Amino acid sequence: MTDFLDQAKACPVLGPAAADTTGGPQVSGYVAYARMDDLHSLAVPQTEAPQELSFILLSHVKEILFRMIYVDVDQARKQLRANDAGLACRALERTVRTQRILVTTWESINSISADEFLAFREILGTASGIQSYMYRTLEFALGNKNPAMVEMISGSMDLYPELSAELAGPSIYDEVLRYLARRKFAVPDSLCDREFREQYAGDQRVEEVWLTIYRAPDRYPEEHRLAELLTEVSYQFSHWRATHLLVVERKLGSKPGTGGTEGVDWLRAVNDHRFFPELWTMRTRL
Numbered sequence: 503m504t505d506f507l508d509q510a511k512a513c514p515v516l517g518p519a520a521a522d523t524t525g526g527p528q529v530s531g532y533v534a535y536a537r538m539d540d541l542h543s544l545a546v547p548q549t550e551a552p553q554e555l556s557f558i559l560l561s562h563v564k565e566i567l568f569r570m571i572y573v574d575v576d577q578a579r580k581q582l583r584a585n586d587a588g589l590a591c592r593a594l595e596r597t598v599r600t601q602r603i604l605v606t607t608w609e610s611i612n613s614i615s616a617d618e619f620l621a622f623r624e625i626l627g628t629a630s631g632i633q634s635y636m637y638r639t640l641e642f643a644l645g646n647k648n649p650a651m652v653e654m655i656s657g658s659m660d661l662y663p664e665l666s667a668e669l670a671g672p673s674i675y676d677e678v679l680r681y682l683a684r685r686k687f688a689v690p691d692s693l694c695d696r697e698f699r700e701q702y703a704g705d706q707r708v709e710e711v712w713l714t715i716y717r718a719p720d721r722y723p724e725e726h727r728l729a730e731l732l733t734e735v736s737y738q739f740s741h742w743r744a745t746h747l748l749v750v751e752r753k754l755g756s757k758p759g760t761g762g763t764e765g766v767d768w769l770r771a772v773n774d775h776r777f778f779p780e781l782w783t784m785r786t787r788l
């Protein structure tokens with residue numbers, strides 16, 4: 503215990519903040535470093551409904567996890583650009599671990615029953631997760647380029663420069679294909695230099711590339727590891743969507759969403775989308 507306290511004094515996070523020269527109350531190092539006071543001040547329920555605070559806190563948790571995942575996807579993309587598949591895979595391993603945490607956060611929302619949710623749903627007005635610019639930035643970074651979804655986000659695109667940049671630039675999958683082309687796999691040039699703003703639909707020739715790798719994993723161990731991690735990222739993303747759909751059906755049945763869609767039917771259609779499509783379709787031919 504004493505050891506821990508000694509270490510804590512030397513730690514920039516746990517140790518005490520620098521002396522307060524104003525004579526005001528002191529904020530400890532942990533609270534000051536990560537601005538915990540600011541963080542906690544953000545969760546402000548607008549009704550007396552006891553579950554509203556949990557709902558807001560869980561929405562914050564999810565946003566933070568979207569961002570953590572985005573940071574690692576971006577890292578993986580940078581490492582691929584630098585031809586370091588090993589470091590790209592490390593970043594994708596972190597991505598997947600955080601995605602698993604994200605999926606389990608639905609458990610807490612499930613503890614709010616349909617009637618408890620309805621006690622504060624009205625206060626949401628037209629607010630919906632569909633307007634999450636961090637979620638959309640992550641989707642674009644992974645390759646689901648659907649510019650129409652940007653219109654769902656209130657405010658101008660200029661408010662979110664990262665979102666605009668992600669729409670215009672190469673996704674991680676574009677960088678994977680370029681990396682494979684540099685490694686002399688038969689990825690067509692037209693795919694390496696395509697209009698990145700457009701939705702990538704999948705290509706038979708890329709399916710052939712993945713088949714080559716999966717038919718000889720001992721010959722292409724690094725590419726095979728990369729493919730498995732990408733598949734896991736895609737799987738975890740779809741897992742999140744599928745669980746969200748179930749949670750929504752459990753709360754709302756077939757009521758329309760606050761964001762303007764018909765609700766579960768719309769989400770069901772979204773559930774059909776797969777990131778890195780040829781990694782899924784090639785399985786039929788393997």
Ligand code: HEM
Nearest residue numbers: 561564630631632634637750753759760761762763765772
């Ligand atoms: C009781 C809980 C929830 C319900 C009933 C619910 C309901 C819905 C519905 C109906 C939609 C479709 C769009 C619309 O018309 O609103 C939607 C979309 C969405 N929700 Fe939720 N939601 C819940 C919790 C959350 C939470 C906590 C988050 C995370 C912050 C979230 C993130 C999203 C996202 C990102 C979309 C857009 C999905 C896409 O574009 O593929 N939802 N939600």
